[in-house]
Amino acid sequence: MYRIVILHAFLLLFVLIQKTDAKPPIRVFLVAGQSNAVGYDAPPQALPASDIDETVRFWWRCGDPPPDEHDSMSGRWVTLRHQPVGDPIKPKSGRQYGNYAQREGGFGPEMGFARTLAPRSPLPIAIIKIAFSGTHVAGDWNPNLSDREDSEDPNDSRGACYRSLLAETHQAISQLSQTYAPEIEAIVWVQGESDAQAAYVDAYQTNITTMIQELRKDLATPNLWVMLGVNTRFGGGHNPFMPKIVAAQQAVAHLDPHVQYVDCDGASIANHAHFDGQGTLQVGTRFANTLLRITAGR
Template sequence: MKRSLLQFTVFLLLATAGTTQAGGPRNLILVAGQSNAVGFDAYAAELPADSSDKDVLFWWRCGDPPPDEHDSTSARHWTHLQPQPVGNPILRDTKDGGEAGPKLARQYGNFRKPEGGFGPEMGLARELHREENQPLAIVKVAFSGTGMRTDWNPQDAGDGGACYRALVEETKAAILAAREQGIEFRLRALVWVQGESDANAQDAPEYERALSTLLAALRRDLEAPQLPALLGVNTHFGNDKNPFIPKVIEAQRAIATQDRRCAYVDTAPAETLLPTRTHFTAAGTLDVGQRFARALLALEAAAAPK
């Protein structure tokens, strides 16, 4: 009974979601990146309720690399904005006596807590709803611990490009699924929360080139040549001691300066989880989403005809 009621609710949401109040396509925003895009430490139990969530179409896939059956997903169906469950993370083997066995490479689980969590999509959508009160859809594709060279490289047909391909494939599948319900989208923006994994001696010097390559490829592959991109990273990653985070920030700022369709979003004031400050807290994650929403509105206002 509960499943049938949920399916009927989603059907009604989709049935009334085809156009905005102005009669055009519904805005679609992509949210992507690594663990702070996933919301690894943004616990679902700490998310305040908001009635506007039910009006936002939502499609997600998040986990850890590589993209696989262990990810948390919306099962390639549209639903409404909500925290995401942990999915089916690989359990580490234990030795006799219960000691942890060998650590599996880059298998972190989707969220730290069994209750699941949420990313900046929540604060983003809620802030836009407060400012605009317009229909919105979000596709979220994010994977913890992922870097440009190792996971998001559109020029790598192997594992190094697996997360990029997942972003493109999930976005196309989401658009097609909506179209089959009579819903058309306008790709409004990419929200990119990533860079911590590139804050190292090998990858930081290449970050600007790598992220520029990803943006160019995504605009091409999604046939959205003017797609705006909002760029941000946890500036406190490494407890303010990582010497390469400033290089990543510099690269994101440089892209935003060179590309009028991009904006750098400063996340420094957002609350991070002590003692390591690796991830934003639930309150910090909501704050980050709100900052991206305000940056998007400012970017669009600056581009509007005078």
């Protein structure tokens, strides 16, 4: 009997130690897409100061495709902030160049998203942002396309942005796991403008559906929430393919119970392609409010 009591005491002590050593949970959200996910025309001076930023963990890589040493990137976890311009290639033939329009850098929808979500979250949050300007799901984000090893075109980034999203996310999660118990909950996807052309638009719904399915597999997150949005006024209202992109995103949301379409119409714009600073904050807030609605009660 005495030995049984001692054994139970040791087991209880072991359980208490395990609980004491348990890492605190943290909610992880991905932000990805093309230039309106980057925040290409959202200058740092348009970003009001907020104490919330110091409470949010942040990891980023963004710029021009293909992903390379010229990107703006953190390479480690920091607190939420605008991002520097990096070292973009100028000029860059055939693709958009410049990681941000301003020498001071910029910010994306992650700012409005995190500032809206963090004060309402029961747990701390972390943002992983991987975004590249002028990129399409047909090629750059296509998980089923090979690398550009067989191509002589330096601007050919077939599938490279998708692979960068995976690689950066795995690296970021690995580092975060040293301190926290992370769980990837959702992705903010702001993209579709570069697929709004005759060569890609008809396949957009199939391509974005495939990307979502593969991303859930590759990140081992079968219930990942996916929130889709795009600059509906891309092309200054003259691009005939934008309604098809919007319809495709809405169709994916209708068919997949863990996908939500986020209407970005009316957010203020800098030009025919990009949201301005205020619009970028508005878009991020809309994504956060969507997430709060679909996860109410958690």
